[in-house]
Amino acid sequence: xxxxDTNGLHExxxxxxxxxxxxxxxxxxxxALRTHLxxxxxxRGDVDVKDILLNNPHYCLQxxxxxxxxxxxxxxxxxxxxxxVLCWSTGFFIKEPGDEKYISWHQDLHYWGLEGGDxxxxxxxxxxxxxxxxCMRVIPGSHSIDEIEHRDTWDANxxxxxxxxxxxxxxxxxxDLILQPGQISLHHGDAFHGSLPNVSxxxxxxxxxxxxxxxxxxxxxxxxxxxRVSGADRHGHFLPFDRxxxxxxxxxxxFRDETVRSLHNVFYA
Ligand SMILES: O=C(O)CCC(=O)C(=O)O
Numbered sequence: 100x101x102x103x104d105t106n107g108l109h110e111x112x113x114x115x116x117x118x119x120x121x122x123x124x125x126x127x128x129x130x131a132l133r134t135h136l137x138x139x140x141x142x143r144g145d146v147d148v149k150d151i152l153l154n155n156p157h158y159c160l161q162x163x164x165x166x167x168x169x170x171x172x173x174x175x176x177x178x179x180x181x182x183x184v185l186c187w188s189t190g191f192f193i194k195e196p197g198d199e200k201y202i203s204w205h206q207d208l209h210y211w212g213l214e215g216g217d218x219x220x221x222x223x224x225x226x227x228x229x230x231x232x233x234c235m236r237v238i239p240g241s242h243s244i245d246e247i248e249h250r251d252t253w254d255a256n257x258x259x260x261x262x263x264x265x266x267x268x269x270x271x272x273x274x275d276l277i278l279q280p281g282q283i284s285l286h287h288g289d290a291f292h293g294s295l296p297n298v299s300x301x302x303x304x305x306x307x308x309x310x311x312x313x314x315x316x317x318x319x320x321x322x323x324x325x326x327r328v329s330g331a332d333r334h335g336h337f338l339p340f341d342r343x344x345x346x347x348x349x350x351x352x353x354f355r356d357e358t359v360r361s362l363h364n365v366f367y368a
Pocket of ligand 1: 192
C-alpha cells in the first residue's frame with residue numbers, strides 16, 4: 100500500500116493546526132531504521148554524528164534523504180499543503196531516558212526567516228513517543244495566531260537553538276501527540292508546541308521533516324536550499340541538491356556544514 104487515508108486530514112489540519120497519528124510504515128520498518136541510526140551513532144566516532152543528526156542529516160545520510168520522499172509521508176504533506184511540495188530541512192529530536200532535555204512552547208516559523216507560503220512538519224517516531232517519554236504537545240487552533248512574541252532563555256536543557264519560548268500558555272489546553280514507531284504527526288509552522296523531559300526507560304527519537312510550498316521565500320539570507328518532493332516548483336526560490344551517493348561522504352558533510360552555517364545565521368539573526 101503506497102497510500103494513506105487522508106480523509107478529513109485537510110479539514111482537521113486547517114481547523115486544529117495539527118493532525119495525528121498517521122501510520123506510514125510498520126513498527127518493524129521503524130525499528131530497522133532505528134537500528135541503522137544507532138549503528139551510525141555507535142560506529143562513526145570519526146565524525147560528529149550527534150550534530151549531523153540534529154541538523155539536516157538528509158544531505159549526507161541516504162536513509163534520511165529517502166525518508167523525505169517516503170510516499171506516505173509525502174501524501175500526508177500534500178494533504179496539508181497541496182500538490183507542490185519542497186522539503187526545506189530535517190532534524191532528529193532525541194531525548195535520552197532520564198535526561199532533562201525539553202522543548203519550550205514555540206512557533207517554528209517565528210525564527211526560520213521563511214515567508215510567503217505554507218509550512219508543515221511531519222514528525223516521525225523511531226521509538227514510542229508518549230507522555231512518559233516526553234511526546235510533543237500542541238495547543239489546538241493556535242496556528243491561527245499569526246506570530247506571537249517569544250523570549251530567549253538560552254537554557255542548556257532546552258533543545259531549541261535559542262531556548263526561545265512563548266510565555267503564558269494555558270497548559271490545560273495542550274493535547275499530547277502520542278505516536279508508536281512508524282507513525283507521524285503533522286503540525287503547522289505557527290502552531291504552539293513543545294514537550295517535556297523523557298522520564299521513561301527508553302530513548303525518545305523523532306525525525307522531523309519540514310515541508311514547504313514553493314512560494315515560500317527565505318528573507319534572512321541570500322541563499323537557501325530545498326528539494327522538490329511533489330509537483331512543480333514555479334518559483335525557484337531555493338537551490339536544489341542531490342541524494343548522497345553514500346553515507347557520510349566528506350564532500351556531503353562539508354555541504355551540510357555550509358547549509359547549517361547559513362541556517363544558524365538565520366536562527367541567531
Ligand atoms: O520533538 C519535540 O518534542 C518538538 C519538536 C519541535 O519542536 C518541532 O518539530 O518543531
